[in-house]
Amino acid sequence: MAVAPGVAYWPGRLRPQEQAALLAEIMARLKDAPFYRPAMPGSGALLSVEMTNFGPLGWLTDQAKGYRYESTHPVTGAPWPQIPGILLRLWTETTAYSAPPEACLVNLYRGPARMGLHRDADEEALDAPVLSVSLGDTGLFRFGGPTRRASTRTLKLASGDVLAFGGPARLMYHGIDRIQAGSSSLIAGGGRINLTLRRVTKPQPEKEATG
């Protein structure tokens, strides 16, 4: 499905059974890495989205130090849990990138939670795509251009949808306007979970065999 240059879109890429299996993998990790509400740099205003991470590196933000990647949970101090195997396989199947993802940011949208228009540029490996997986209630996703003022289009992201943002799409503005409550029964109590797989550091170049 053509969304924009650099965007690959696989609606319903995960079957309902795979969505349930992935949700179970997420739930099993929440005891060690609970959702928390991060704060904006400077103002300290809390985001409406709750977050946690899986993988060797996790994205976080707080009032004092701003946006960055760290290897431990800001509340518990523990290393982030491993990225579920289902997601590592999905990365291999859908991207041509030479190295595995290092971060899996997990966003939880409940009630009026939203994510304003922003760009993701805290990663060193900007040549790697970002892979997004949606679970639960449908989210109204807004995808724009290289500046805040560029025109935008809206996509409804439903449970099981997978998108990859690479090349020219990697640095485009995007956000989540709102969630359609009651559109899915996957998550108990309702809500939407989005997982983004990211390569953060530049992979070591592979040494060529000699002789």
Ligand code: MD3
């Ligand atoms: C395009 N998440 O975590 S997923 C984010 O649904 C984020 O939770 C939204 O934006 C969500 O940063 C949107 C789609 C997405 C994610 C990352 C991107 C699109 C992207 C990074 C670069 C370009």
Ligand code: FE
């Ligand atoms: Fe983003």
